Amino acid sequence: MTAAMVECVDLIKIHKQGSLEVVALHGLNFSMEEGEFVSVVGASGAGKSTLLRVLAGLEQPSAGSVTVDGVDLSGIDRRDLTNYYRRNVGFLWQDFHRNLLPYLKVRANVELPMLLAGVGARRRKARALALLEAVGLRNLAFAKVGTMSGGEQQRLAMCVALAMQPKLLLADEPTGELDTHTSIGIYTLLRGMCDREGLTVLVVTHDVALATRTDRVVRLADGRLITTEGGANEAVVQVSPDGTVQLPREMLRAAGIGTTTRARRTDDGILIRPMDSYDA
Numbered sequence: 001m002t003a004a005m006v007e008c009v010d011l012i013k014i015h016k017q018g019s020l021e022v023v024a025l026h027g028l029n030f031s032m033e034e035g036e037f038v039s040v041v042g043a044s045g046a047g048k049s050t051l052l053r054v055l056a057g058l059e060q061p062s063a064g065s066v067t068v069d070g071v072d073l074s075g076i077d078r079r080d081l082t083n084y085y086r087r088n089v090g091f092l093w094q095d096f097h098r099n100l101l102p103y104l105k106v107r108a109n110v111e112l113p114m115l116l117a118g119v120g121a122r123r124r125k126a127r128a129l130a131l132l133e134a135v136g137l138r139n140l141a142f143a144k145v146g147t148m149s150g151g152e153q154q155r156l157a158m159c160v161a162l163a164m165q166p167k168l169l170l171a172d173e174p175t176g177e178l179d180t181h182t183s184i185g186i187y188t189l190l191r192g193m194c195d196r197e198g199l200t201v202l203v204v205t206h207d208v209a210l211a212t213r214t215d216r217v218v219r220l221a222d223g224r225l226i227t228t229e230g231g232a233n234e235a236v237v238q239v240s241p242d243g244t245v246q247l248p249r250e251m252l253r254a255a256g257i258g259t260t261t262r263a264r265r266t267d268d269g270i271l272i273r274p275m276d277s278y279d280a
């Protein structure tokens with residue numbers, strides 16, 4: 001059994017705005033295993049960003065407990081929380097410019113968090129080049145950020161977020177400003193980092209089709225978790241106007257369905273089975 005990377009128990013977060021109190025997280029119970037790739041969906045105002053910000057150490061929980069990689073975030077003071085944010089987690093914003101400094105070259109952007117943390121020049125360079133290689137940007141190491149496309153900039157932002165080798169990457173609608181093809185590329189890279197490097201990724205998305213590319217989808221409503229949809233057994237699936245239905249790869253693999261399948265209307269709905277089971 002792998003250890004839990006994230007563990008929230010009865011997590012409550014109340015935002016205070018003057019005399020107004022908004023309960024953004026309403027006693028949330030949620031956990032993630034190391035190496036899991038999980039997406040969070042839910043309506044605007046459901047508490048998705050608040051959850052990510054609490055897990056990132058950007059906001060203190062109001063009550064309940066939050067543990068990330070063995071660090072208890074409910075008890076620690078603000079300064080330790082800031083250190084935790086700088087060293088233990090990576091954060092990817094929808095507005096990737098928040099991860100980037102436009103007047104620095106590409107490699108210098110990736111090296112910056114390490115420079116600030118006192119990592120030596122050789123290690124900074126090696127780590128930066130390895131990350132740029134992993135996302136296909138190595139040949140742009142000396143390019144100017146402003147000359148790159150949105151997708152390239154988000155991939156660079158990924159390198160910056162991962163520079164300090166965090167075990168947990170939190171991404172708040174990272175592909176919200178990107179087209180579908182580019183977005184799928186980002187998810188494929190994230191998936192690769194989970195599979196190869198054991199990175200744990202929690203990503204907020206509005207896009208149900210993108211969510212099905214992760215191991216598990218959790219749905220928030222009014223600061224509570226309403227469903228946990230296992231990628232292999234149950235999924236929320238988008239149906240395009242042309243009739244295209246995209247099922248999670250994991251679910252297809254688990255069901256033994258390859259490139260062709262046959263669908264049959266039943267009293268309950270539509271049954272999709274591997275070809276062989278119909279031939280029998």
Ligand SMILES: Nc1ncnc2c1ncn2[C@@H]1O[C@H](COP(=O)(O)OP(=O)(O)O)[C@@H](O)[C@H]1O
Pocket residue numbers: 015016017022023024042043044045046047048049050051
């Ligand atoms: N800094 C804040 N001050 C006051 N209320 C906030 C603050 N941040 C979020 N909220 C409120 O908390 C609730 C959850 O917000 P948020 O986590 O941003 O939701 P989501 O990301 O799912 O859209 C909303 O009602 C929102 O208005």
Ligand SMILES: [Mg+2]
Pocket residue numbers: 048049050
């Ligand atoms: Mg949000």
